[in-house]
Amino acid sequence: MFPETQDTILAVSTPAGRSFHAVIRISGPEAIPSIKEIFVPSTNIKPENIQTFTAIKGRIELPAELLTIPVVLYIMKHPHSYTREDVVEIHTVGAKPIVEIILHAILRKKTGIKQGIRLSRPGEFTKRAFLHGRIDLAQAEAIKNIIRSQSDSELDSAILQLSGNTSKQIKYIQNEITSLCAYIETSIDFSDQDIELISRLEMTDKMERIKDAIVHLINKSPVDKIFSEEINTVLYGKPNAGKSSLVNALLGKKRAIVSDRPGTTRDTVTGVLRIGNVNFRLMDVAGVDDAKEHVFPEAGEKAQSALKNAHVILLVFDGSAKINLQLMKMNLNEVANSVIIVINKCDLTPDHSAFELPDELKKYPFVFTSALTGEGLDRLKSQLLDKVLEGQINQSNTLPFFNVHQKNALQRSYERVEQAIASCRDNMSDEFVVLDMRMAADILGEIVGEITTEDILDKIFCEFCIGK
Template sequence: MFPETQDTIVAASTPSGRSLCAIIKISGPEAIQCIKDIFIPTPQINFEHIPTYTSLCGHIRFPAEHVTIPVVLYIMKQPYSYTKEDVVEIHTPGSPVIVEMLLCFILSNGIHTKKSIRLSQPGEFTKRAFLHGRIDLAQAEGVLHIIRAQTDRELNRAVAQLGGDVSKKIKHIQNDIVSLCSYIEAAIDFSDQDIELISTAEIRNRIEILEKNMLQFLTQPETMKVTSEGIDTVLYGNPNVGKSSLINALLGRKRSIVCEIPGTTRDVITSTLEIEGICFKLIDTAGIDNTEDVIMSGAMEMAQASLKRAQIVVLVFDGSIDISKQVKEMELEDLTGNVIVIINKCDLQKNKQITEIPGMLKKYPLVHTSALTGEGLERLKELLTESVLGGRINLSGDSACFTVRQREAIQRSLQSIHRAMESAENNESHEFIALSLHEAIDTLGEIAGEVTTEDILDKVFSEFCIGK
């Protein structure tokens, strides 16, 4: 039994603000008793013998305010609830005032009746689900990813993680290490009887397979590495070429200020665009300007910094004027990575007079666009998605399948595997190999929570909101 689960906890489970319905959740040994003291059912019912998964209609009266509100209770008795404790959900009209009154009333009544009830900590409901064995730690992180998901693709991956996909992958590799370790330890036990249960060559071979399998975790296909923050996509070009107008047209709404006066954008403006479940972080930068103005100078520094971090660079040119001249004013010498060339304002008649683009740009995908008429926007979206689905983007720092914490544990486990291989190659005692393999097993155990500490739990659940 964990000391922190002795209390009964309560919190609002739905976001703050007005809504049709709000949910207050109570979990713990005194959850049912706490609600029994203040709930008036319609009709009367015996709480002692109520079956799990029961819904009850009734109301709660606030004596001090002389107010009565209608509520619906959903009762889930342990161990048949999310936390494996007695859980009561109060469904009430979604007024922030009512939710606040209910929380205060439940807590104050608990104090008055000497019940151990308190407001929950961030993520405490999910933490209890983990502590009681309902889910493992990787699945708990999947809950957080579901809450934060911005696209269908992210939601599907988060649901898969909650379903145990990550845990199954880790468990499979763990079992392979345990199997190898058992042979090595048996060989140690029988070492004085000249029985070779496993040869050094076979140990090296199996460790090599383990290394390859674990490296696959850290080098997944690029299509699996689209993060919730989105793909950094920088629009870069001279002032007044239509970068802001393009972003507004792609988003279908006004996000950036558009004006005929050059240099309207003086900061880095970020917007999120979803295409086919992939999230792109569109970055509208200040147009290239060599002025000594302090503000514009700072804006240009930020634009250059965004360009260096960009995973996709969209070069935007004004198709109504000389493109070669625009290229000369842009610093494109160090341009690398995934580039798309946009000839904008193709709706202008003068654009037809200029068809040739500089040779240095011909190696990149090219599309003519008009933010005014919408021409070329669908092709631009296709090029953006092709950049991701074609695996041309370097996202080595992120992974959608594994969190930063999980990847770090895999890397530490891989280091232990490397040490085991070094010991085998140097013909060191089997005890050293087994020791390194045990370290790898324990480190992988941190991912699902088989091996954990308070620091790890605090780090994971502190990112949750209260009520989850």
């Protein structure tokens, strides 16, 4: 029993907002006692005598509120439930006040309850399913993907993952590694007796095949789709902040016209910057100013439309002028997307020690740059890449088969196998080979859930919605 699963948890598991019907889900040792006093079945049966997986009609009676609410109760007794605990679901009408009254009634119930009942945290039902061995981590990730999926193909790949297909493939590779390690370790034990259980050639051959299998998994991940799509990156800021100069400096060529006259850029100028595997389409748009000041209104319209379609927005400021004054002219409502603050012309203000961002901007990452000297450009590039790798960029249809965390694990495992192969080729002793291969298998374990470090688990499950 995990200490945190001793509580009984409770949540509305239908989406918030208007809906025809609502489901309140309760899981834990007190799930059945918690509704005993308030639920009155239509037939003469007590909740504890209801068979598992049966639905029973009845009503919730709340004399204090003078309310009688028609409900259907579903009872799933442990271990035959999603969480492997006793689960009660109350299906009722989808009216928010009614749902809230029922939640309060259950939470305030104290008589006959031995352990606590509380509202669940996001993903806690699924976390319990995982802790009780009902599902593995890859399946938990798949559930999250199903909840978040927006297209049929995303849903298909999430369902495939839920069926345990991914886990099976990963476990297969892990088994291959473990059995190879067992061979090598036995050879080490017998090394003084001149018995060769497995030749170096066979070892490398097996490791190459394991490496190929991992590569296959990495490549099948549609996360690569992100890399084949361009990330629309708009530079937004006051005239003369140095947007066109930055575009030229980042691209390493003169793509946009630069001049010291504010309002130089009229049309949207674009160019593709490749960082790592990702293509960023840099869009240098007309500088923001009061719309009425636009000499060419179309320039302003084009800039607005670029902003709307941006995946990332670089808010560019002239670091040698007052940031607040520049900010006043900008319409931050337009920049709901992923933002990086760029303080340009830092060559003109070499001392940054007293620099402070206005409060509205403090939530964004920021970087000092100089389009003139090239300072800070590498930092800006790595921040752009981070935005993609950390999955902060909202693009349709790019939900990965593996998420960034899993994909990273596959990559690290692959590197360990490569290291083991290199050790083999360099005639290093078997101990080195085994060490790397064991690590490769452990890392794969992160995907199928053999690590249970609390913080990693919490990180995964807190991304769920409440009630799932």
